[in-house]
Amino acid sequence: MSRKIQITGISAEDLVYNKRPVKKNAVVAFGMAGNNWKHLMRTSVDETGGDYPVWEDKLETEFSSGKELPTVMYVEVSCRSSGEDKRVGTARVPVKDFTGEYAPEGFLHCLSYRLWDEYGKRNGIVNFSVRIVPTKSDLKSGLRPFWLR
Amino acid sequence: MGNCLNGDMKGGKQAIGGVQQRPTSTTAVANNAALNDAVDFFFRSRGQYPLFSQIELTLSASNLIDCDITSKSDPMAVMYLRKKDGKLEEIGRTEVILNSLNPSWIEKITVSFQFEVVQTLVFHVYDVDTRFHNVPVKTLKLKDQDFLGEATCVLSEIMTRPNRTVTLSLTGNNTAGVNRNLGTLSVLAEETIASKTVAEINFRCVNLDNKDLFSKSDPFLRISRIVESNAAVPICRTEVVDNNLNPIWRPVCLTMQQFGSKDTPLVIECFDFNTSGNHELIGRTEKSVAELERLCRQKEAANFVYPSLSHGRNKVLKGQLIVDRFVEKVQYSFLDYISSGFELNFMVAVDFTASNGDPRTPSSLHYIDPSGRSNSYQQAIMEVGEVIQFYDSDKRFPAWGFGGRTSNGIVSHAFNLNGASYGDEVVGVEGIMAAYASALRNVALAGPTLFSHVVDKAANIASQSLSQNSPKYYVLLIITDGVLTDMAGTVDALVRASDLPLSVLIVGVGNTDFKQMEMLDADNGRRLESSTGRIATRDIVQFVPMKDIHSGQVSVVQALLEELPGQFLSYVRSRNINPLGAPAI
Numbered sequence: 148m149s150r151k152i153q154i155t156g157i158s159a160e161d162l163v164y165n166k167r168p169v170k171k172n173a174v175v176a177f178g179m180a181g182n183n184w185k186h187l188m189r190t191s192v193d194e195t196g197g198d199y200p201v202w203e204d205k206l207e208t209e210f211s212s213g214k215e216l217p218t219v220m221y222v223e224v225s226c227r228s229s230g231e232d233k234r235v236g237t238a239r240v241p242v243k244d245f246t247g248e249y250a251p252e253g254f255l256h257c258l259s260y261r262l263w264d265e266y267g268k269r270n271g272i273v274n275f276s277v278r279i280v281p282t283k284s285d286l287k288s289g290l291r292p293f294w295l296r
Numbered sequence: 297m298g299n300c301l302n303g304d305m306k307g308g309k310q311a312i313g314g315v316q317q318r319p320t321s322t323t324a325v326a327n328n329a330a331l332n333d334a335v336d337f338f339f340r341s342r343g344q345y346p347l348f349s350q351i352e353l354t355l356s357a358s359n360l361i362d363c364d365i366t367s368k369s370d371p372m373a374v375m376y377l378r379k380k381d382g383k384l385e386e387i388g389r390t391e392v393i394l395n396s397l398n399p400s401w402i403e404k405i406t407v408s409f410q411f412e413v414v415q416t417l418v419f420h421v422y423d424v425d426t427r428f429h430n431v432p433v434k435t436l437k438l439k440d441q442d443f444l445g446e447a448t449c450v451l452s453e454i455m456t457r458p459n460r461t462v463t464l465s466l467t468g469n470n471t472a473g474v475n476r477n478l479g480t481l482s483v484l485a486e487e488t489i490a491s492k493t494v495a496e497i498n499f500r501c502v503n504l505d506n507k508d509l510f511s512k513s514d515p516f517l518r519i520s521r522i523v524e525s526n527a528a529v530p531i532c533r534t535e536v537v538d539n540n541l542n543p544i545w546r547p548v549c550l551t552m553q554q555f556g557s558k559d560t561p562l563v564i565e566c567f568d569f570n571t572s573g574n575h576e577l578i579g580r581t582e583k584s585v586a587e588l589e590r591l592c593r594q595k596e597a598a599n600f601v602y603p604s605l606s607h608g609r610n611k612v613l614k615g616q617l618i619v620d621r622f623v624e625k626v627q628y629s630f631l632d633y634i635s636s637g638f639e640l641n642f643m644v645a646v647d648f649t650a651s652n653g654d655p656r657t658p659s660s661l662h663y664i665d666p667s668g669r670s671n672s673y674q675q676a677i678m679e680v681g682e683v684i685q686f687y688d689s690d691k692r693f694p695a696w697g698f699g700g701r702t703s704n705g706i707v708s709h710a711f712n713l714n715g716a717s718y719g720d721e722v723v724g725v726e727g728i729m730a731a732y733a734s735a736l737r738n739v740a741l742a743g744p745t746l747f748s749h750v751v752d753k754a755a756n757i758a759s760q761s762l763s764q765n766s767p768k769y770y771v772l773l774i775i776t777d778g779v780l781t782d783m784a785g786t787v788d789a790l791v792r793a794s795d796l797p798l799s800v801l802i803v804g805v806g807n808t809d810f811k812q813m814e815m816l817d818a819d820n821g822r823r824l825e826s827s828t829g830r831i832a833t834r835d836i837v838q839f840v841p842m843k844d845i846h847s848g849q850v851s852v853v854q855a856l857l858e859e860l861p862g863q864f865l866s867y868v869r870s871r872n873i874n875p876l877g878a879p880a881i
Binding site: 199238239240241244249250251254255256257258259260261263272 | 546755759762763792795796823825828829830831832833870871
């Protein structure tokens, strides 16, 4: 049985690259641990945001529960310049933060995580929202719960 | 123009007022009771919500008694606010309607609705004698008129009804024998429409003049509104963009309360930021909101002018202001949500750690005075509970204690205050007070001071309510005396709960140093970070020390509940949740 996840990369704050605030062209990518990096989902590039990029891009993916669930999702913010992506910071998100332990499934989790650069230092914050799309059988119970937005 | 001390450079460069508050925004909210009008106006116009809403009350009455012989009564209504000492302060009057026992007055009475205060309104209806007709209503002496009846209600009671109307029975002022049927008075409350429309504008500039010697200008915009006396009142300021003559700023969100009307002229000034605080003016322009909308639509730019020192013409600069985006939308207020059916649910947690002192000694914070004087804990419960009660529909509150050793000998950090094993709910504020008193007799004070268990319990309740169909927002009130033992655990619990419809209000009693609590409050903009690297989605904590309150003019309630409407709105707005039945934006 596969479930759909909707992820929206919202924004990031205080990004620093090479000791200077990032000027432009930041992009964020989401990937499940265990998968190859080819399966990363990327947002579009924010050309003007500087060190406070805003994307508001909705991404969707499926993962099948049943087989070993990934326990961690990686969120990586990079800066695209002269053709290549330079990694600015990465966050490690435990999947159980949005799979129903703290809130019912279908709830829109608005989450923020600390980004760490490759030297292990703090490098800003990334904001995104995640939602596990409830399956048709969940919706059969009639009224759609109000708060689950 | 912001505090530009050398220490707080980053703070000095932040946008003020008119910034769309995302739940993930770090701009701090300064809700201090202001000291003078200019500062008050400046801080009051935050893009999120007004500190209080202006409410217009429309009154009508029916079945009034007839006092005149040959015709019907000529009624007029007067509205008072009952102050804390019982005295009545007149707020306003309607006009006189001639010859009617079922008047619907046109004149509206405006009152500011303050969420954190219990506002008791008293209405008096008078029959105005014929000799006083055609005289301005304000000059009428009430003791010369015939009294027709009195009605009382609480303002929040009106605001929580679905159609914002309440009908009250009029009673006689003097208790004389038979209670005649004096008729009824209906009160309808409306928020002044102006507070709902919001304009979100993306500004950008090109070709600005360079004011710095060795680098480029650091420009920011300041937007002011021109008032009747031709003075300019600042309403907002963008953030500073460093070293850039073609800056792009983050969107500015202005409420209609801030800019008045779409045709009110606004002054937009562009300054070069200087750390000394003397920001140099680069240029200015005058545009109304309607003109800004036109600039955006027709993709035009407005040139800045530099005011000339001599009385010659202003110098037109090359620098231009461009409006990239102009969006007008409706922002519902806290009252809209509450009156449409959103419920606030209240939970209490009381500190039972040994640092409070043995309850039998008079110096203890838990001392129950036989003369009846409330201790700090009882005072806090009463004051906050009194206001929240009006918004909680069933008036059943979960109540817990933490840090105490219960009758089975184990120290618990979330035990039921009512001592029952079947449930943790008590009914009404009186129920909390009774459970508190009985818990003091049965629970031994122990320690350490941890909040994480009660926060987790509250978060659990809030998250379970998500599956229900009626929207509820939870408020956990923690009354504590001391320093946290496990700061990391508490922060983790708060971060986990920051995404849920929950607010945590912490009242500090006693004289300890509450620096840790101030960190949790995150009013300085530093969001809470948990040990797993997760950062709080929004600021859900508000902390107030009782000792600061008792020395100043602000009551506990006003300080604590000021942030609550804002925290509630940050939750619903970030998820695009509208009041029940309201059209989707």
